[in-house]
Amino acid sequence: MSRSFLESTTVGFGRAFTRAMLSETTAQQRGLLQSLDPRVRVVGLFALVLAVELSRKIAVVAALLVVAVVMAVASRVSIFTLAKRVWLIALGFTGVIALPAIFVTPGRPIAALGTVAITEQGLRTAALLVLRVETAVTFTTLLVLCTPWSHVLKALRALRLPKEAIVMLAMTYRYVFLLVETASQMFESRRSRTVGVLKPQGQRRMAARTAGVLLSKSFALSDNVYLAMQSRGFRGDVQVLSDWRLTMWDFIALFGFLLAGSFAVWMGR
Amino acid sequence: MHIPDGYLSPSTCGVLYVGAGAGWYGALKRVKRALLGRVIPLISVFAAFSFVVMMFNLPLPGGTTGHALGVTIAAIVLGPSGAILALSIALAIQALFFGDGGITTLGANCFNMAIIASLVAYASYRLIAARAALTSRRRVVAAAIAGYLAVNAAALIAAVEFGIQPMLFHDASGTPLYAPYPLSIAVPAMMIGHLTFAGLAEAVISAGLVAYLQVADPALLRATSGVIADGDDARSTAPSFRRLWIMIAVFMLLTPLGILAAGRAWGEWSPAELAHAASSASTTGLAPSTVPAGLQRLASFWTAPFPAYAPAFVHSRGFGYLLSAMFGIGIVLIFSLVARSLAARSRRKESSA
Amino acid sequence: MTPLFELRDVCFDYEGIPALRGLSLQINRSERLALLGANGSGKSTLLRMLDGLCSPSQGSLHFEARQLTAELLQRDDFALPFRRRVALVFQNPDVQLFNPTVFDEVAFAPLQLGWSREQVLSRVEQTLEYMRLTGVRDRPPYRLSGGEKKRVALASVLVLDPEVLLLDEPTATLDPRSQSQIIDLIQEWKGSSKTVISATHQLEIVEDIADRVILLEEGKVAAMGAPAEILSNNELLLRANLVHAHRHSHNGVVHSHPHIHSHSKHEH
Numbered sequence: 001m002s003r004s005f006l007e008s009t010t011v012g013f014g015r016a017f018t019r020a021m022l023s024e025t026t027a028q029q030r031g032l033l034q035s036l037d038p039r040v041r042v043v044g045l046f047a048l049v050l051a052v053e054l055s056r057k058i059a060v061v062a063a064l065l066v067v068a069v070v071m072a073v074a075s076r077v078s079i080f081t082l083a084k085r086v087w088l089i090a091l092g093f094t095g096v097i098a099l100p101a102i103f104v105t106p107g108r109p110i111a112a113l114g115t116v117a118i119t120e121q122g123l124r125t126a127a128l129l130v131l132r133v134e135t136a137v138t139f140t141t142l143l144v145l146c147t148p149w150s151h152v153l154k155a156l157r158a159l160r161l162p163k164e165a166i167v168m169l170a171m172t173y174r175y176v177f178l179l180v181e182t183a184s185q186m187f188e189s190r191r192s193r194t195v196g197v198l199k200p201q202g203q204r205r206m207a208a209r210t211a212g213v214l215l216s217k218s219f220a221l222s223d224n225v226y227l228a229m230q231s232r233g234f235r236g237d238v239q240v241l242s243d244w245r246l247t248m249w250d251f252i253a254l255f256g257f258l259l260a261g262s263f264a265v266w267m268g269r
Numbered sequence: 270m271h272i273p274d275g276y277l278s279p280s281t282c283g284v285l286y287v288g289a290g291a292g293w294y295g296a297l298k299r300v301k302r303a304l305l306g307r308v309i310p311l312i313s314v315f316a317a318f319s320f321v322v323m324m325f326n327l328p329l330p331g332g333t334t335g336h337a338l339g340v341t342i343a344a345i346v347l348g349p350s351g352a353i354l355a356l357s358i359a360l361a362i363q364a365l366f367f368g369d370g371g372i373t374t375l376g377a378n379c380f381n382m383a384i385i386a387s388l389v390a391y392a393s394y395r396l397i398a399a400r401a402a403l404t405s406r407r408r409v410v411a412a413a414i415a416g417y418l419a420v421n422a423a424a425l426i427a428a429v430e431f432g433i434q435p436m437l438f439h440d441a442s443g444t445p446l447y448a449p450y451p452l453s454i455a456v457p458a459m460m461i462g463h464l465t466f467a468g469l470a471e472a473v474i475s476a477g478l479v480a481y482l483q484v485a486d487p488a489l490l491r492a493t494s495g496v497i498a499d500g501d502d503a504r505s506t507a508p509s510f511r512r513l514w515i516m517i518a519v520f521m522l523l524t525p526l527g528i529l530a531a532g533r534a535w536g537e538w539s540p541a542e543l544a545h546a547a548s549s550a551s552t553t554g555l556a557p558s559t560v561p562a563g564l565q566r567l568a569s570f571w572t573a574p575f576p577a578y579a580p581a582f583v584h585s586r587g588f589g590y591l592l593s594a595m596f597g598i599g600i601v602l603i604f605s606l607v608a609r610s611l612a613a614r615s616r617r618k619e620s621s622a
Numbered sequence: 623m624t625p626l627f628e629l630r631d632v633c634f635d636y637e638g639i640p641a642l643r644g645l646s647l648q649i650n651r652s653e654r655l656a657l658l659g660a661n662g663s664g665k666s667t668l669l670r671m672l673d674g675l676c677s678p679s680q681g682s683l684h685f686e687a688r689q690l691t692a693e694l695l696q697r698d699d700f701a702l703p704f705r706r707r708v709a710l711v712f713q714n715p716d717v718q719l720f721n722p723t724v725f726d727e728v729a730f731a732p733l734q735l736g737w738s739r740e741q742v743l744s745r746v747e748q749t750l751e752y753m754r755l756t757g758v759r760d761r762p763p764y765r766l767s768g769g770e771k772k773r774v775a776l777a778s779v780l781v782l783d784p785e786v787l788l789l790d791e792p793t794a795t796l797d798p799r800s801q802s803q804i805i806d807l808i809q810e811w812k813g814s815s816k817t818v819i820s821a822t823h824q825l826e827i828v829e830d831i832a833d834r835v836i837l838l839e840e841g842k843v844a845a846m847g848a849p850a851e852i853l854s855n856n857e858l859l860l861r862a863n864l865v866h867a868h869r870h871s872h873n874g875v876v877h878s879h880p881h882i883h884s885h886s887k888h889e890h
Contacts (some may be wrong), residue, residue, distance in 0.1 A: 232778065
C-alpha cells in the first residue's frame with residue numbers, strides 16, 4: 001500500500017485536531033478528575049506515574065492499571081476510546097519490542113518452541129514492560145483528556161516551572177494549529193493541481209518546498225507576534241494570571257493520590 | 270525515537286533530567302542574551318514548525334517512508350541554543366498532549382533529540398560547510414550529512430540508555446525491570462532503523478530546506494554561516510581547527526586496530542602478566558625474569574575505571590576501544606573548553622579593569 | 623493646539639524596500655481619519671510607526687510634541703502610559719491572538735501593564751460583555767470564526783480604554799454582518815474623545831468611519847481632504863490603484879468607467 005506523502009501526512013494532521021477536540025469535550029464533562037483543581041490533577045497523576053516507574057512487582061503495576069481504569073470511568077472517559085486511541089497503539093509498539101525478550105532473556109526455561117526456549121525471566125520482563133507502558137500512558141492521557149491545555153500549563157506554572165517556558169509552551173501549542181492549517185491548505189491546493197500520484201522524488205521536493213514556505217511564514221509570524229506583544233505592553237518579562245483556590249475536596253484527593261502512590265511503591269519494592 | 274514511560278529506570282530518568290535541565294538552562298541564558306524579548310515568539314513559532322515537520326511522512330529513497338526531527342534546520346537557522354529550546358518544547362507538547370514519548374522520560378528524550386542532536390547537527394554543519402558561500406551547493410550537502418549524523422547520534426545515545434538498563438536494574442532473579450535488552454542487542458537494533466530510515470528522512474528534509482532557503486530567503490542562513498561577527502573570537506577559531514578535528518576523528522576510528530597486535534607492548538606489563546610470562550614465550554625476550562619489588566607494591570594503588578580500555582559492560586573489544594577513545598577525547602575537550610573560557614574571562618576582566 | 627501626532631519627512635525601509643518615502647502629516651486629537659491606499663502604499667507601516675513599533679530611518683515622528691524614539695520607548699515611565707493610550711489592531715488577527723483562550727487574550731494587555739488582579743478580572747469581564755464575546759471566553763483561537771477573531775482582537779485592546787485606536791484593515795475579509803458590527807463600533811466613537819485612524823482599501827466604508835481622508839501613494843501623502851471630495855475624484859483613485867476601469871455591462875449597455883465592485887449603486 002503506497003499512500004502518497006500528501007495523504008498520509010494530512011491524516012496525521014487530522015489526528016492532531018481530533019485529539020484536541022476530544023480533549024475539549026472530555027474536559028467539559030462532570031467527572032471525578034474534572035472536579036479537581038488542575039494542580040492536584042497534575043501532581044496526583046504524576047505521582048502515580050512515578051509509582052508505576054518505581055514498582056518492581058507485576059501485581060502492583062497491574063493494580064495501578066486497574067486504578068487508572070476506575071478513574072477513567074469515574075471521569076466519563078469511555079473505555080472504548082481509551083482502548084482504541086491509547087492501549088492498542090501502545091501495545092502495538094511495545095508489544096513488538098517486548099516479544100523477543102521472552103526468548104532472549106537469560107534465565108530459567110519454562111517452555112520450548114523448537115530450539116528456542118521461553119524463560120520465566122523473559123515472560124516477567126515482557127509483562128512488566130508492557131504493563132508499565134500501558135499504565136503510565138493511561139494516566140498521562142487521562143490528565144490531558146480531562147484538562148484543557150491552558151490549565152495544564154497554569155498548573156505547571158503553579159508548580160514553579162519558569163514562566164518563559166510556560167508562555168512558550170502555550171504559544172507553541174496555539175501556533176501548531178495555525179501552521180497545521182496552513183500546511184493543509186498548501187497540500188489541498190497542491191493536490192488539486194496534480195494529476196495522478198507524484199513519484200517519490202517529486203513528493204520529496206514538494207515536502208521540502210511546503211516545509212520551506214512554512215518556515216518563512218513562521219519567521220514572519222514570529223516577527224509580527226513580537227510586535228503585537230510589544231504593542232500591548234510586553235517588555236521582556238511576561239506577566240501571567242494565577243487564579244485557582246484549593247478546596248477541601250482537592251486536599252483529600254491530593255492526599256489520596258499520594259497515599260496510593262506511596263503504597264504502591266512500598267508494596268512493589 | 271521517542272522513548273515512552275517504562276523503558277528507563279527512575280534513576281536513569283533522573284540523571285537525564287538533570288543533564289537536560291543543564292542544557293535547557295544554558296540554552297535559555299544564551300538565547301535570552303542574544304534575543305531578549307524576541308526569544309518567546311521566535312522559539313515558540315519555530316517549535317510549532319518542528320512539531321509540524323515531525324508529522325511529515327516523508328517518502329525515502331528505496332520506497333519506504335520515515336519521519337524527520339527538524340533538529341538540523343533548527344540548528345542551522347537558530348543556532349544550537351535556539352534549536353535545543355525549540356525542539357525541547359516541541360517534544361514536551363508531543364509527550365504531554367499526544368502521548369508521543371513519556372513524561373518521566375521527557376528529560377531523556379530532550380537530552381537525546383534536542384540537546385545531543387542539536388549539538389551534533391550544528392558542529393557537523395559548521396565543520397563541513399566552513400565558510401562556503403550562503404548559496405553554495407556545499408551547504409546543502411553539509412545539511413544532509415549533519416542531519417544524518419545528528420539523528421544517528423541521538424539514536425546511539427538512546428540505544429546506550431536502553432542497553433544499560435538490564436545490567437543495572439534487575440530483580441533478584443535476574444529479570445530486567447525496564448528495557449530488557451543488553452547493549453549488544455539494543456545498539457544494533459536501534460541503529461539499523463536509524464542508519465537507514467530516520468537518518469535519511471532528516472537528511473532529506475534538512476537538505477531540501479537549506480536548498481529552498483538559499484533561493485527564497487538566504488538571510489535566514491546567515492546566523493550559522495561562519496561569517497564572523499565583530500568581537501566574537503569563539504567562532505573565528507573553529508574553522509581553522511577543521512583539519513585537526515578530521516584528523517582526530519580518523520585516528521579515533523583507527524584505535525581498534527591495536528587489538529590486532531599480538532602480545533603486550535614492551536614495558537606495559539602488570540605483575541600478573543610478568544609472573545605468567547616467565548613460563549610462556551609471549552613477551553619479548555627483554556622482559557625482566559622476576560616481578561620488580563616496586564611494581565609489586567604499587568600495582569594495586571590505582572584501579573582504572575576502564576581497565577584495558579574495555580568498560581565492564583562492553584563485550585566487544587573493538588567497541589570498547591572506540592568508547593574509550595570518545596570518552597577520553599570528550600574529557601580533554603571539556604577540560605580545554607573550561608580552561609579557555611576561564612582564560613577568556615580573566616582576559617576580559619583585565620581589559621575592562 | 624498641538625497636533626496629537628506629527629510626522630515630518632519620514633522615511634522607512636523594510637528589508638531594503640522603501641515603505642515610506644518622505645511622508646509628512648499631522649493628526650489631531652479626536653479625529654476620525656481614514657488612510658486610503660492600495661496594498662504596498664505604506665499604510666500598515668505608518669500605523670506601526672504611530673504605535674511606536676518601528677522608528678523612522680529618516681525624518682521625525684512626534685507624539686504630543688515629543689519625539690517618539692526607540693530610546694524613549696525603553697523608558698517604563700513613558701512606555702507604560704503610551705501603550706495604554708495608543709492601541710493597534712493588526713490586519714491579521716492570528717498575529718494578535720497568541721494566547722490560549724479568548725479570556726487570556728483580553729487579559730494579556732492589562733496584565734503586562736501591571737494592573738491588579740481585581741482590576742484585570744473586572745475589566746476583562748466588562749469588555750467581553752461589551753463585545754458580546756462572553757459565550758466564547760474559554761475558546762482557543764483556532765475555534766473562532768473570522769468575525770469572532772476580529773472582535774477578540776479589538777477587545778484585546780479596548781480593555782485598556784485607549785485614547786488612540788489604530789485599525790489596520792478593520793473590515794477586510796469579513797462577512798457583511800461582522801463588517802457592519804465593526805463599522806457600528808467605529809461610528810459609536812464619533813464625537814467621543816477617541817482618535818480613530820483606520821487604514822483601508824475598501825472605499826465603500828470610508829464615509830462611515832472617517833471625517834478626513836488621507837490618500838497614500840508609494841509611501842507619500844498624495845492627497846488629503848473630506849471623504850466626499852476624495853472619493854469623487856476618480857482620476858486620483860485610479861492612479862492610486864484603488865479603483866479600476868474595465869468594460870462591464872448593466873442595463874444591457876456595455877461601457878467602461880472607474881468603479882469598484884460593491885453594494886453601492888452608481889448613476890450614469
